[in-house]
Amino acid sequence: MSASPFIAHLSLESSVGAELTQTRIRLLEAIAATGSISQAAKRVPLSYKAAWDAVDQINNLSAQPLVARSAGGSGGGGTRLTAYGQRVVAFYRALEQHYQTTLDQVAAGLDEASRTEVADFRQLLLNLNWRSSARNQFSGVVEALEQGDVESAVVLRLDDATRLTALVTRDSAAQLGLAPGRAVVALVKASAVLIGTDPGLRLSAQNLWWGEVERVHEGPINHEVVLALPAGRRVTATLTATSSRQLGLVPGLAACACFSSASVLLMSAS
Known part of the structure; x- marks a missing residue:
């Protein structure tokens, strides 16, 4: 458990604004663990459709697919992380840990007024975050x-x-x-x-x-x-x-x- 009053929720954006959020990372990790998009969606939790929408967007915006789907057969179909997807998840988690450590160190030196200003600043970033309804x-x-x-x-x-x-x-x-x-x-x-x-x-x-x-x-x-x-x-x-x-x-x-x-x-x- 972090000693900081602030919990790091890492959101990575490319130069054109594509997001890789903790929810999506947890979805990727659940896919790796279960081999099933429906089971992964339940773990996050997300609806089945929302999970597939997230996977489609991640793959569409990535230089290489992070998730691959195998065709059905005698053993049925399945969903898995590609080798590239596994590396992306590992990189995200390592960066997140470093991010939280840095935040803990900064927060330890803040007085109450400064912490309020930091919280206000974080809210401003959230408000400015771009969204699109385009599927x-x-x-x-x-x-x-x-x-x-x-x-x-x-x-x-x-x-x-x-x-x-x-x-x-x-x-x-x-x-x-x-x-x-x-x-x-x-x-x-x-x-x-x-x-x-x-x-x-x-x-x-x-x-x-x-x-x-x-x-x-x-x-x-x-x-x-x-x-x-x-x-x-x-x-x-x-x-x-x-x-x-x-x-x-x-x-x-x-x-x-x-x-x-x-x-x-x-x-x-x-």
Whole structure:
């Protein structure tokens, strides 16, 4: 138990704001211990859907997948941490321990007034913490930038197999400092993603990602469909229950996620 009146809750952020929180680390540790996303969710605790959403976002925003899912068979499917995921968890815990030790040492030299100011400062940081309701968040690097008179087409490299095209105004591109090599996060609302299953599908959308249906969360009006992409990322789409049934969307089915470059919101660190 820490001697400090303050308990360290470590939250790591990349240059583009992606978070690795204690809740997510505990989820990763529970996955490693149980080999099951449902059992891991109960340990945290999180809902089954919230656990999968967290895993999808972690994998999407990471240079390498932290969590891998094995296909079902005679022994059933399972979920495991990759070697990279194990190293990330170990690094986080080591850093957290050092963080708490430092906090204990600083707190030991504070008077009551100073401790109040520290608590106020911590609350300010929490209030400034950025959040997004976008279901799809992808970390990438600008690979190409085509400047137009009014708009700019931006191509992001998410991984060796996945590219994402975004269309932003020329002014926005300048404000974000977009240039080849710049790290950014791309946000895409699930409602902006269309799903198709016809291999001969021809659409004008610049982003066409083929993958496999991994999960379908059924609601009375809409279905939320999660596609697993070849490189380990996930993309989520929201479509009507009628459309989902007409397409026959079930786990294991090959499908294409389609979305316009104009529906992508980009964010970069200042």
